Each structure stands twice: as C-alpha cells, then as structure tokens.
Amino acid sequence: MIHSYSSEDKVLLAVDCIIFGFDEEELKILLIKRDFKPERGKWSLMGGFLKKDENLDQAANRILHHLTGINNVYLEQLYNFSKVDRDPVERTLSVSYFALINSAEHNTELTENYSAKWFTLSEAPSLIFDHGKMVKHAISRLRYRASNGPIGFELLPEKFTMRQLQKLYEAILGEKLDKRNFINKINSLDILVKLDEKDMSSSRKGSFLYKFDQQKYKRKIDDGFSFKL
Amino acid sequence: MIHSYSSEDKVLLAVDCIIFGFDEEELKILLIKRDFKPERGKWSLMGGFLKKDENLDQAANRILHHLTGINNVYLEQLYNFSKVDRDPVERTLSVSYFALINSAEHNTELTENYSAKWFTLSEAPSLIFDHGKMVKHAISRLRYRASNGPIGFELLPEKFTMRQLQKLYEAILGEKLDKRNFINKINSLDILVKLDEKDMSSSRKGSFLYKFDQQKYKRKIDDGFSFKL
DNA sequence: CCAAAAGTGTTCGACATACACCCATGA
DNA sequence: TCATGGGTGTATGTCGAACACTTTTGG
Secondary structure: OOOOOOOOOEEEEEEEEEEEEEOOOOEEEEEEEOOOOOOOOOEEOEEEEOOOOOOHHHHHHHHHHHHHOOOOOEEEEEEEEOOOOOOOOOOEEEEEEEEEOOHHHHHHHHHHHOOEEEEEOOOOOOOOOOHHHHHHHHHHHHHHHHHHOOOHHHHOOOOEEHHHHHHHHHHHHOOOOOHHHHHHHHHHHOOEEEEEEEEOOOOOOOEEEEEEOHHHHHHHHHOOOOOOO | OOOOOOOOOEEEEEEEEEEEEEOOOOEEEEEEEOOOOOOOOOEEOEEEEOOOOOOHHHHHHHHHHHHHOOOOOEEEEEEEEOOOOOOOOOOEEEEEEEEEOOHHHHHHHHHHHOOEEEEEOOOOOOOOOOHHHHHHHHHHHHHHHHHHOOOHHHHOOOOEEHHHHHHHHHHHHOOOOOHHHHHHHHHHHOOEEEEEEEEOOOOOOOEEEEEEOHHHHHHHHHOOOOOOO
C-alpha cells in the first residue's frame, strides 16, 4: 500500500458562508467587515480555511460558530469556486455554504459581540473577490429549497403567525402572494399545528400562532408526500 | 500586501466524473478499471487531481479528455466529498462532476482504446471509496436538470426520433410515460424542428427525425419561457 | 395479408388563481 | 365608533392524465 500521492499539487480550501436571516419584512444576509489583509475594511462573507482533520460541514460549522457564536443551524454546501486568481494572495478555492438562522434569536448578540451586520439584499455593499456571485447562487438555491421542502421555518421563531410565514415566502420568492390562497395551500399541506395562543403585537385582534410539526412531516414524507409551494 | 496564508493547511483535491450515456434503451455510466493502487483492479469513476494552474471545470475537462479522448461535452460540478478518511492513502477531497455524452458517437473508440466500460445503473459493480454515493447524487441532479431544461439532447445524436426521446426520458426518470401525452407536451414546448427525413431502422413505416432548435430555445428563454417536463 | 411500430385528439378531474367581505379589538 | 389587521369560501380556467384506433410497409 502506498502512503501518499506525492507528486500532486495541494491547494488551500476556504469555506465561505452566506447567512440568511429574516426580520419580519425582508430577507437579509449577514456580513462582516474584514479586519485583515487583503481588502481590509471591505465587507465580506464569513469565511475561513478548511483544516486537515475536519470535513467541509465541520469547517462551516466551526467558522460560523467562531464568527457569530451560533451553533446548530441549517447549513448546506453549495458550490466550489475555483478560478485560479480569485484570491490575489494565493491560490485558494472556496466552497460556499448557505446558512439559515432565526435572526430574532441572535440579533443583538451578533451585532454587539461580533462586528457583523445585517444587510437587505438590495442594500448590501459590494463584496470582495467572487462573494457577490456566491450570494446570487445562494439565493437561487434558497428559493429552490424553500419551494420544495419545509426549510423556511429555519428562518422563523418556533411559534409564528400565518402572516409572518407569508411575508417570509414573499421575501424569498420575491413576489406578492395572495393571502387566502397562501393559507389554503399551507393548510392543505397539513404540517402545522395551530396553537391556542395568539400573538398580540401586530394587531388589536391578535393572530394565532402556529408551529411546524416535524413528526407529522416526517410521517407524511415516509408515506410518499412531497412538499410543494 | 501579504503573499501567503502560510499557516493554513493545504489539501489534495480530486475531481471525479460521473459519465452518463444512453444506448436506445437504458441509461448507462462509464467506469474504468483501476490499474494503480490502492484498490487496483476495482471499478471506479474517472478521476484525477486538480493542478495548481487550472480551475475545476478545466480539470474535469482535462481528465475526461485524457481518459476517454472526448472533448466538448456537457459537464457540471456537483458536490464536494470531504470525509476525512474517504481516501485511505492520504487526505483527499473530491469534487464530483457529471458529464453527458452521446454514446453512439464514442462507443467503440472508448472501449477499445481506453479500458472503459459502460454499465447500466442496475448492473454496475460496487465502486471504490464514496463513488457509489457520488453516482446516486449525480442521478438525482440529472433528473432535475432533464426535467427543467433541454439537457437530455446531450445524450442523443443530433437527429433523433420522438420514440428515442421518450425512451431517454423514461430511462432518466425511471418511469413509463404515455406516448401521446409525451409527444403533445414536447410539441407544445415548440423547441424541436421536424425534419423531412425518416429513420427506417426501427420499423417498416419509418419514423420522422427531429432536431433540437437551439436558437429558438434561446429566444424563448429570453422571452420568459421556462422548460418543464 | 399480417406483424410491428408510427402517428394522432378528446374527455375528465385536479389543482391553481382570482377575488371581497365580515370579525374582533384597543384606542 | 372607528381604524387596523385577522380570518374565511367560491367560481373559473388551465393543465396534466387517461385512454384506442388507424396507418404504413416489408416480409
């Protein structure tokens, strides 16, 4: 048995995370101001390098935790960006990941303890290297995933109103949806539980809160059900 | 300006290609018998290592050409497989690519000059490392792409019959399709040209040949059209 | 004349879309 | 009492699914 592929080239492998959040109205991404060279002072995605004793998912989790204090969020590998001169310092490939976080839960902590900032998609500054391309790619994957699986709930608090859910989907899909049709469709999926509780913050009448029913969803999936929105 | 990220780990990056072909009846993948260690003599995907002066798409094209003599085919990056001990020799990550080739055009050349062999999906031998996982992933991507874009034509000769096209889609999707519904749907897309020519090899009556009209398709796309099958 | 594949339309049901009014409440 | 957002059902059109017979021609 041989012990190395000794004549082959090795490369640096970065991991960059596109972190999505939702603030009741708009879809946002979390960026940090770089405090190191090159491009110090410019805005960038959260990133870091793969270490030799971890896989990419682990690296993405580690980087996310290190830069934001956050753990246990939805993370998904997207694409490997490999243009030879994409990083001016040294040949580096970057694997992009997208993350979904419930920003209500983490907002203040984030912006105070770490120098991260939320930007709406339209207000986001231009990013270093090919990070802009990564964001575009991530948005299109997010749309796909949100339309084909119950992934949107990752961006909401555990309990949420129908209106919040609708606003979220409108933000993800970039289009207005009809209130009645949306609710009918969601109800026909039969994967939410309506709670006895109301959220009173948005109106005088108050609106019922719902929870995503993970167990029920899994049972339905095993039964051939497929989520489509 | 700094000139290296000197303290970071570097890794070997492989590229492995899942090559799909179609032989009038079944979807196949092209494998080679490894003539080097480790796992010499076992079947594997076509693979090689990324070199420092090329990007991943270039590497995939180079590897494909080197191992099969084929150039200019549809290639798409899929996923980074990064488990720490996936390759027993040395830490290696692998980026999988899937390729679509018109096997009629390349068949004999391939199996004679190179030690490659076509396998139907059900007859394929078990593969080294995590190559089996890569194939599964590639099939699901192929299904998605073929359902949402005119990518199936990459697997057919330039001129083809409706029946061939239907068989191809049946093979990709893994289900029988209704002849009339299929033809109606394809015709309603309005992206094929019917030729005056018939293919006489499959029946006494002969069946008309069609070509995919790239120009027309592009015009329709620019016009907001979206391919769905 | 017969076997074997090619070609061709219509009906029916399901699902998506469009659309407007009453309700409950706090101020 | 009124302003604000919450909640609810129906009618219509579109698209996908099921389905069977005639045509051609080489042997």
